[in-house]
Amino acid sequence: MDLFNYSRRETSEVNIGATPMGGSNPIRIQSMTNTATQDTEASVAQAKRIADAGGEYVRLTAQGIKEADNLMNINAALRRDGYMVPLVADIHFNPKVADVAAQYVEKVRINPGNYVDAARTFKHLEYTDEEYAQELQKIRDRFVPFLNICKENYTAIRIGVNHGSLSDRIMSRYGDTPEGMVESCMEFLRICVEEHFTDVVISIKASNTVVMVKTVRLLAAVMEKEGMHFPLHLGVTEAGDGEDGRIKSALGIGALLADGLGDTIRVSLSEAPEAEIPVARKLVDYIMQRQNHPYIPGAEATGFNYLSPTRRKTVAVRNIGGDHQPAVIAERLDGEYETNPQFAPDYIYMGHTPLKMREPGIAYILDANLWQGEEGTYPAFNHQQLYLLSACQADMKFLFLTYMTLNEEVIACLKYHPEIVIVSQSNHPNRLGEHRALVHQLMQEGLENPVVFFQHYAENETEDFQIKAAADMGALILDGLCDGIFLFNQGNNISHATVDATAFGILQAGRVRTSKTEFISCPGCGRTLFDLQSTIARVKAATSHLKGLKIGIMGCIVNGPGEMADADYGYVGAARGKVSLYKKKECVEKNIPEEEAVEKLIALIKANGDYTDPQ
Incomplete structure (x- = not known):
């Protein structure tokens, strides 16, 4: 399999009524x-x-x-x-x-x-x-x-x-x-x-x-x-x-x-x-859209295991890389500073926008020719500014790079400057391929600089933005290559808060950083034994503020206890209008009337010391 160039796996055709699957048929x-x-x-x-x-x-x-x-x-x-x-x-x-x-x-x-x-x-x-x-x-x-x-x-x-x-x-x-x-x-x-x-x-x-x-x-x-x-x-x-x-x-x-x-x-x-x-x-x-894209001349790094990847070894630069959870960088080029405390980014990129104020607990990134060494701020460079980078005494520097600009001069600079955090960029139709190619070349060169993936969009609909950003980041996270995520959307109608929340949501979906309650809920089918959508809404309303908990909401027992195996608590349909509650894999209360079950779930969470009141 080619990690860097898209092509569909060749499969046999299967006849399913008048709509065959596989072979040359569409997905x-x-x-x-x-x-x-x-x-x-x-x-x-x-x-x-x-x-x-x-x-x-x-x-x-x-x-x-x-x-x-x-x-x-x-x-x-x-x-x-x-x-x-x-x-x-x-x-x-x-x-x-x-x-x-x-x-x-x-x-x-x-x-x-x-x-x-x-x-x-x-x-x-x-x-x-x-x-x-x-x-x-x-x-x-x-x-x-x-x-x-x-x-x-x-x-x-x-x-x-x-x-x-x-x-x-x-x-x-x-x-x-x-x-x-x-x-x-x-x-x-x-x-x-x-x-x-x-x-x-x-x-x-x-x-x-x-x-x-x-x-x-x-x-x-x-x-x-x-x-x-x-x-x-x-x-x-x-x-x-x-x-x-x-x-x-x-x-x-x-x-x-x-x-x-x-x-x-x-x-x-x-x-x-x-x-x-x-x-x-x-x-x-x-x-x-990636079909027939321009060829990416990437080479798989020695020791990379596609079937069982582990996180790439990197040095820790401040709180990026090493054993740190992936960082979130956000942009505020419009000069806005407001953030949601639950999804506050670790760094805010201001570019050429002068820094007027600071949000507590957040560091700022300024373009190198604007950066004055202010406390809590860090400079950003591009590959044409290596001469400025080498002269800069900051203990953390950001270098925006594309795969095609990762030349011998840049590699030599990175070897000399482990304090550089690379921000990987791509405008390629297969941006995953170029991001992968850059990191694999770093691995092959023995470089351990952390890598943050910059993903740029121009979406006007939140759903479109979320689908594309999550799809682009999936393999990068699951390959163990991600030290951080930087989402930038230039479309209308999507707020900074939504972009920030999407970045955290992607990291949580990839199981590398938890920022909110995770709900494992089935889509429902003819086996579902209670009103699934209203139940999910009620459970979420009562528990969505509990950071770090996993709660399973399952319509029946076919996949219920199994898919909830790593959930902290479970709410599973037991019979028509009846619900059983689980703590981990253990059923702790059976056949509760549906109208009482959400309150009983909250009581169970409280009894185990995992509940806090909403702020």
Whole structure:
């Protein structure tokens, strides 16, 4: 794989109704209904809204035989009204339901974690090699008849692995790891290959973007090694709603799309399903602008491990680099100083704007020819000002560089001046490629200067800005290359506060800096057991000021306890109108009436000493 030049991974084509995926087909967009699948009228209406918004596949849950049977009526109603969008049945726990659904839809999603293996209990089990082989044979014995039904009905399948629902069997041998997720998938894929069943799509998801990206990269490498070229479905599970859901999804999915991985995506938002489609469309269209871009002559640094990256070693310059969390730099070229205390940047770049006042706790960056050595301020240079830089006695200096200006003179200067923080710039159509190329050259030269990534936009819509910025930063953060982020937007209608909050949101989505409560919330489906959107709003209203906590809000138990494995507290649908509360993985209170559950959650947080009153 070329780290610096964009090209899509070559995949086999999969037939899904009249909308094939993979091969030379465009990246497909999809969503999932949150209606009861037995409610034909509501499901058809919502499927139409998804299709009208541009969704190319519509997924519906089928908890049991009745729901699977009703897929026939939903399919027929859509076709009768001229909607040819392929339908996908989502199956958990019951392979018999998959057998039925395969007769009525264009694709069936099964979950290796619960297709044959028992529901996850979080208990550590021990298997001998012989016992493990027997369990694999059980999978084969049950899976092959399903494949035969799919062959007879020209039905594709998706093997959909979720971090939150790995089986205890996989956990016993591999633990809660990317390797375990990949093996869970490969067990089923190898059977497909042996049975000559090729209409297969794969997804391998997590709510943790680090796990999600690392696992998909690993899966693509393992498939390549075994001669498999199946297309990939990308998504971040339980991404949430609002700006958090958009940033988290764009960062995780965008990091993979930017490397050419992915043939279909779903942006999982805790909102109306049709609201997911425009977000996904914007993300795909933005990444696809990189096609056929001018060549970037980057070279991968010795020792860099794309499949399991670690943070690049850098010297600490003040509070940037070393073991410090990535810094946030903001601009105030218009002379405005106001910041949100929750998302106050570490540094504010003023450029040529004279410094009139200071916000407490914030340092300022001035262009070198304006800087007078004032306390709490630092000079910024470009590559043509090296003579000024060498004469400057400041203990921290910022040097704005592009990859193409990183010449021998600049490299020599950097070796002599470890106090320089590099601000990496790019106007290339594939700015990720140039940013990566610059840092990889630094690594190859043995330079340990910290690197802050400058990302420049001219967006007028907040959503567009957030999607693009998160997509551009995803791989840089997850590759371990990021010592700081500097977002600059020259469009109208987007405030400094929004730009600052987006920078912090991107770092939190990449799991490198926490600045607010993290909500892990599912998008909802026909399995959801309470009003998800209103519940999320109520929980957020009561807890969003609690910096550093992770709170899971899950509609049912399919992925609930698993995806919340690293959450501090969990709110999970247990039965219709009933909720169970979790502390870490432990269920501490069951079957609470929905109308009491949010208050009980707050009481649980308070009882454990994790609650503070809003300021």
